[in-house]
Amino acid sequence: MQKMEREELIKKWLDYNLNPEEQKAFEQLDDYDELIKLSKSSEGFVAPVFNVDDTYKTVASQLKTKKPINWITPLLKIAAVFLIAFGVAYYTYSLDTANYTSIAEQQEIILPDASTVKLNAVSNLVFNKNKWSDNREVLLEGEAFFKVAKGSKFDVLTKQGKVSVLGTEFNVIQRDNYFEVTCYEGLVAVNYKSKYFELKPGKRFTVLNEKINNTSVNKLQPSWITDESSFESLPLQFVLDEFERQYNIKVTAASIDTEQLFTGSFSHTDLDLALKSITLPLGITYTKTDNVIVLTRE
CATH class of the missing domain: 2.60.120.1440 (Jelly Rolls)
Known part of the structure; x- marks a missing residue:
């Protein structure tokens, strides 16, 4: 493996940006096990704020003056491992x-x-x-x-x-x-x-x-915790949007006034019961075709 390929693999690993092919190549590095062990041991370490890319470029520029075989010497292995340790700690600390x-x-x-x-x-x-x-x-x-x-x-x-x-x-x-x-x-x-x-x-x-x-409100917790969505004087469109979030199905209501207010609830565990809970109080009918529900006025 050429030196530049090795540098790119290590840098992409720092950025968690290896594709499957690059991951396999990275795992073939001579000191892969050492890098992994030290990166795991550094997870609890918080590095001071510094620019990982700049630090990497500095070390890499120094390495360019060496012959490729020097990459596997113990001294350069230690330098690379410490770079990884600081980089992993920095990224781990800043990641959400x-x-x-x-x-x-x-x-x-x-x-x-x-x-x-x-x-x-x-x-x-x-x-x-x-x-x-x-x-x-x-x-x-x-x-x-x-x-x-x-x-x-x-x-x-x-x-x-x-x-x-x-x-x-x-x-x-x-x-x-x-x-x-x-x-x-x-x-x-x-x-x-x-x-x-x-x-x-x-x-x-x-x-x-x-x-x-x-x-x-007179409840001890929201109703959705117990698999039921409840509404009080909210537009029908809001209710239908929530229905679609709870069931993997599309609702079409082109002929319905979706701004009309709805007070009530529907179950998350019974599709037909949920539809009736929404449509019956508003005098609406529905038809089901595949994964689409069409609402119409009676």
């Missing part, structure tokens, strides 16, 4: 942990402080476990139910607003034109477009098409 759910999927996540998050379908949550002790912060798209361990401030950042707590149970929804925060325990602070709101247990904050509303 991302969690995603697909259609009809839920996922429970345990955060570094033992706080728990349950993600609803078609949602994602991002956080950095290495910086967690200094900054309890997550990024959310979609819907999630949080049980936060007591401690320093805990922030949920969404595209539409920020939710801050110290230790509590709450639910956050962030969809296209809808933002909802419901407090079930403790005290929740919501920052929305420079406005500040505090929610006590049983209180809900919603923003639908830029209109803010505050309501009350």
Whole structure:
């Protein structure tokens, strides 16, 4: 293997960017086992801030003055291993942990402080476990139910607003034109477009098409935790979007006013029952063809 090929393989490995063919070539390196062992032992080590690419170029430029055979000498092996160790530590420290759910999927996540998050379908949550002790912060798209361990401030950042707590149970929804925060325990602070709101247990904050509303709830947790989606005076389109997220099926409602408001719920475990729960109260009929449901007015 030529020296440049070796350098590229190591650099791509640092960037977690090896394709299957390159991965096989990397595993054929003479000191592959040594590199892997040292990279694993360095996972708990936090390197000082430095530019990995610049450091790599400096070492590589020095190596270019050597004959290719020197790459396998013990001295150069040690230098390469230390470069890998620092690079892995740097990338490990700065990498975020991302969690995603697909259609009809839920996922429970345990955060570094033992706080728990349950993600609803078609949602994602991002956080950095290495910086967690200094900054309890997550990024959310979609819907999630949080049980936060007591401690320093805990922030949920969404595209539409920020939710801050110290230790509590709450639910956050962030969809296209809808933002909802419901407090079930403790005290929740919501920052929305420079406005500040505090929610006590049983209180809900919603923003639908830029209109803010505050309501009350009488539940101990969101209904989707028990496989049921509930709605109170929300546009039918919002309900149908959630239906599609819970069932891998397309809904067409071209002849229906999807801005009409819906109050009710549907099950996540019975497709036909869910459809009837949505359509019967609104006087709507439906037909199913393959993986498409067409709604029509009676």
